[in-house]
Amino acid sequence: MHSPTDQHWQSANRVLRYLKGMATHGILLKRHNPLSLHAYSDADWAGDVDDYVSTNAYVTYLGHNPVSWSSKKQKGGLRSSTEAEYRMKHIAIDYHFIRTMVQDRALRVVHVFTRDQLADLLTKPLSPTAFKDLTFKIGVSPRPSILRRRIEDQSYS
Template identity: 50%
Template sequence: MASSPKLTLTSGHILSDPTPYRKLVGSFQYLAFTRLAIAYAVNRLSQFMHRPTDAHWQAANRILRYLAGTPTHGLFLSAKTPLSLHAFFDVDWAGDSHDYVSTNAYIVYLGSNPISWSAKKQNGVARSSTEAEYRSVANTASEIRWICNLLSELGIRQTAPPVIYCDNVGATFLCANPAFHSRMKYIVIDYHFIRGQVQNGLLRVAHVHTTDQLADALTKPLGRQRFLELRHKIGVTKAPPS
């Protein structure tokens, strides 16, 4: 997706027949199950289903051109990888200029293989970047807890607690700080959910530099160089010739 200008509800002129747009974006939603690099773009275009314009249609065709140029790209799942869980999550705080709701995303890895990812808007407006990040880490922790339960039922035990990598110092510190601050009461449920898992040794939250935050590709449109760099790092590769 082009990094500028940003798509909004009022971009362009309303399509006389929105059906082709809705069918195309609906198909993208299924394709995003294996092509996680388009997860943000598909999520963004899905927000205009009720009122698509020609600008949204052009953005959808941009995804088609990208897919047509990378038909051999996909996820390579390696059999020789440690069965340990770790995740990256990121937030584009107040990135939507229409309602200022943040977009959060996460990618969960089993060893080196991405097995679960999501890119979607939060339920409400966050008053600070730390609040937005903390909401996202709670969503990521919930997904990891579900995956841990699934692996346990399959007989796969985790030898070390899963790690969630966060590039926000405030959110990382809040996860490790046993003191509860009164100014954080509006995220009290997420706070105690994360703190309980960290204290019980079921989870660890670690800081990672912004340049190494892989989930950045799922929260906002990026420039070509940064997008290609992250696409390779998150696990989307070109399949070898058969």
């Protein structure tokens, strides 16, 4: 804050454009929903160009509904993306438990192709097309027009 640069100004403008463009969006939770739990996790590898620290993220679903998500910058740099993902607290703490669950076939771990990796939305800068595609896949959509009009009316009063 004591010596902002043009890059800081561009980043701030990008955040403000995002907030303006997404003000009418939300997550619609589906009523009829299977009780299956699944999650996507990702870590960029030294993605911050200033300090080369990685960002971890996950999105957890109950059926079709996203119920938990997080994106956090790590405290220190790591040497590989595998090490970054292993250190994610929600994985590292339960690593051995999860390994046993996989061996017992109570849990299935699968590779997710980049185009379908929902956690990328929380770890990487994306093109507008990829951003829109992933937000739709996560479940973010424009709110119904009745709610949108009420929100817009309240913001002008």
